[in-house]
Amino acid sequence: MGIKERKLKHKEDLKQSILDAAKKLFIKEGYQATSIRKIAAEIEFSPTTIYLYYKDKAAISHALHQEGFKLLASQFSILAHIDHPFERLKAMGRVYMQFALENNDFYELMFNREEPLDCVDEHWEEGEQAFRILLMVVQGCQQAGYFTQFNAESFAMFIWSTMHGLCTLKIKGHLDQVVKRKMVMQDIDDAFTHTFETFIATLEKLK
Amino acid sequence: MGIKERKLKHKEDLKQSILDAAKKLFIKEGYQATSIRKIAAEIEFSPTTIYLYYKDKAAISHALHQEGFKLLASQFSILAHIDHPFERLKAMGRVYMQFALENNDFYELMFNREEPLDCVDEHWEEGEQAFRILLMVVQGCQQAGYFTQFNAESFAMFIWSTMHGLCTLKIKGHLDQVVKRKMVMQDIDDAFTHTFETFIATLEKLK
DNA sequence: CAAATATACTTTACAGTGTTAAGTTTCCAA
DNA sequence: TTGGAAACTTAACACTGTAAAGTATATTTG
Known part of the structure; x- marks a missing residue:
């Protein structure tokens, strides 16, 4: 089941890039200014996609x-x-x-x-x-x-x-x-x- | 100019009651939960009235x-x-x-x-x-x-x-x-x- | 191969936030 | 009585986090 694994890998990737984007914004602009919407914009996904990978902020x-x-x-x-x-x-x-x-x-x-x-x-x-x-x-x-x-x-x-x-x-x-x-x-x-x-x-x- | 003084007194009163309302909410629900709108509701004024007495939050x-x-x-x-x-x-x-x-x-x-x-x-x-x-x-x-x-x-x-x-x-x-x-x-x-x-x-x- | 289903993602929407600009009422002075 | 200032409100903007519903795409199943 190589495909399923690759899928899972991809999911992990996205989870990681959400975190990376959050980290980037967070370091540059602080916690308050790091909104879900900005993170989403950073990785070019819709804001609600974030919620598929993280429960909440x-x-x-x-x-x-x-x-x-x-x-x-x-x-x-x-x-x-x-x-x-x-x-x-x-x-x-x-x-x-x-x-x-x-x-x-x-x-x-x-x-x-x-x-x-x-x-x-x-x-x-x-x-x-x-x-x-x-x-x-x-x-x-x-x-x-x-x-x-x-x-x-x-x-x-x-x-x-x-x-x-x-x-x-x-x-x-x-x-x-x-x-x-x-x-x-x-x-x-x-x-x-x-x-x-x-x-x-x-x-x-x-x- | 007793009237002008009374006016000023009244203005000070409102400023104080804004603060009292803020304090009440703040103590009960914490800083985050104390919004301008809630303070306004507490003293039964419109939210924007607050800004006539305080520059901002x-x-x-x-x-x-x-x-x-x-x-x-x-x-x-x-x-x-x-x-x-x-x-x-x-x-x-x-x-x-x-x-x-x-x-x-x-x-x-x-x-x-x-x-x-x-x-x-x-x-x-x-x-x-x-x-x-x-x-x-x-x-x-x-x-x-x-x-x-x-x-x-x-x-x-x-x-x-x-x-x-x-x-x-x-x-x-x-x-x-x-x-x-x-x-x-x-x-x-x-x-x-x-x-x-x-x-x-x-x-x-x-x- | 076609239909059903699951996955991944988006759109829309709600309820809230601080704050500003414009509009309205009230009241006092000339 | 009327002009204008003062006090207050309504409407609006640009945000926020988050949930529900909708839509493609891909995968599995009959």
């Missing part, structure tokens, strides 16, 4: 959301080359920050939107896996004498909170709004990295 | 956003009764968390949406004022011997990041998603407060 969001996690995971892969656990943790933070800033639409979709999670039935595999990596790095640090008095899970949660908060404040422009005014940090040009360094310094003191 | 968002900051500021007022600086910082964190969870739509509008900030011309007074309070509390802590080796502004920024990250992760459901699974923190029923406690514990070590 949230399903497309979810697919993009997963693409984002793949991308993040690939960025994290460089961490394997760093031996010292605490150095690895620092590098992980920097990779996370860079990812958030360079792909802020993806970041938004991955962590700040609820639509994609509506498609996730009680199980958010991508998020868990990313958290698991952080948890392992934290546990590595603990074996090297860091954060020994803390529960690994909640310490990882704390680290994630700080990094997530910092990145979202930066992306939404709140960081610069508060900081670039004369009132605070007159002397600091980059509040973002400086706040990160402060965070790292506090962690360093917990050896 | 972002202007209404901005007004609500300011209401949110008023509310937060009123919650912060209880901090004045707490003498010990570090206790005040802890209480501030708890008030912030409670505000975020109890008014998560407001919180979203205040810190996670960009629309309201579009109305703010290069100056985000509300945000700055809130940050100034945090900064003062941090400086108070420093005078009591905490965080002395750190720059107050960036330390305040770090604290805000952590609190903001924790609250948004909680609100968006990511915290529970990652934590309530068996894989981590089997024994912890409330990951949110536990992570906060971990954060406070790290701060405590920086005396």
Whole structure:
């Protein structure tokens, strides 16, 4: 049944090109501006054809959301080359920050939107896996004498909170709004990295 | 010219009732579901009347956003009764968390949406004022011997990041998603407060 | 091979959105 | 009484996501 397979292949192709078109629009114009109709126009199909391949817009969001996690995971892969656990943790933070800033639409979709999670039935595999990596790095640090008095899970949660908060404040422009005014940090040009360094310094003191 | 004043009063009244209606809908159904048309129906005027009092929807968002900051500021007022600086910082964190969870739509509008900030011309007074309070509390802590080796502004920024990250992760459901699974923190029923406690514990070590 | 059926896609339509321009009513001042 | 301004509405535009119904084309079956 070679024909049936080719058909299926073709169907998969179209599903993929819908996603590619969505991704393209999404990266260029952001989530709000990425409408079903524009995606359809991009691939030169009628808008309703999209619904033959994706349940609704949230399903497309979810697919993009997963693409984002793949991308993040690939960025994290460089961490394997760093031996010292605490150095690895620092590098992980920097990779996370860079990812958030360079792909802020993806970041938004991955962590700040609820639509994609509506498609996730009680199980958010991508998020868990990313958290698991952080948890392992934290546990590595603990074996090297860091954060020994803390529960690994909640310490990882704390680290994630700080990094997530910092990145979202930066992306939404709140960081610069508060900081670039004369009132605070007159002397600091980059509040973002400086706040990160402060965070790292506090962690360093917990050896 | 008593008549003209009454007119002006009446205009202000309508502007206020638009805001009240928006607030009511917004609290009950969230930002997305609060449309100009629904606000208009609520006050029994035609949709376009709204535009005689507010430039566009972002202007209404901005007004609500300011209401949110008023509310937060009123919650912060209880901090004045707490003498010990570090206790005040802890209480501030708890008030912030409670505000975020109890008014998560407001919180979203205040810190996670960009629309309201579009109305703010290069100056985000509300945000700055809130940050100034945090900064003062941090400086108070420093005078009591905490965080002395750190720059107050960036330390305040770090604290805000952590609190903001924790609250948004909680609100968006990511915290529970990652934590309530068996894989981590089997024994912890409330990951949110536990992570906060971990954060406070790290701060405590920086005396 | 012809008829029935399934597949893939489109057209049309609904109910909603923010927003603008033009039209209408109301009310006050000259 | 009349002119005009102020307050409000109607109608319309250009969008949005999505469902139902219609139409070709291709495949299977009698």
